[in-house]
Amino acid sequence: MSEQAELVERLVSELVATGTLWPETKADLERFVAEAKAGTLWTDDLNYLIALHAKVTGAPAPEPVEAALPLSDAKFQEIRRRFAERYHPETGTAANVDRSKIYADFWAEFEAVEKG
Numbered sequence: 001m002s003e004q005a006e007l008v009e010r011l012v013s014e015l016v017a018t019g020t021l022w023p024e025t026k027a028d029l030e031r032f033v034a035e036a037k038a039g040t041l042w043t044d045d046l047n048y049l050i051a052l053h054a055k056v057t058g059a060p061a062p063e064p065v066e067a068a069l070p071l072s073d074a075k076f077q078e079i080r081r082r083f084a085e086r087y088h089p090e091t092g093t094a095a096n097v098d099r100s101k102i103y104a105d106f107w108a109e110f111e112a113v114e115k116g
Contacts, residue, residue, distance in 0.1 A: 008036035
C-alpha cells in the first residue's frame with residue numbers, strides 16, 4: 001500500500017472512531033480510502049480529509065498536499081503530446097490536412113489513451 005493510502009486510511013479510521021460523522025460523510029471518507037488505494041484520489045479530496053481530521057480531532061493539520069497529476073490529467077497530457085507530435089505547425093508529422101481529417105485521424109488516439 002502506498003504512503004498516501006496509508007495516511008488516508010489512518011485519518012479516516014481516526015475520524016470514524018470519533019463517532020461524530022454523518023453517514024454520508026463516512027461513506028465519502030470510505031470512498032477516499034478506496035480511491036487512495038487505487039491511486040486515483042484527487043489532491044483536493046486529500047486536503048479536505050486532512051483539514052476535516054484536524055478540525056474534528058483537534059490534531060494539528062499538516063501542510064496541504066501539492067497537486068500531482070491524477071490519472072485523468074496524465075492521460076490528458078499524453079493526448080496533448082500525441083497531438084503535438086502529429087499536428088504542431090513546425091514539427092508535426094501530419095501535413096496539409098483539413099479539420100475533418102484531423103478529427104477522424106486523431107479520434108483513434110483519444111481512444112487509445114482512454115484504454116490505457
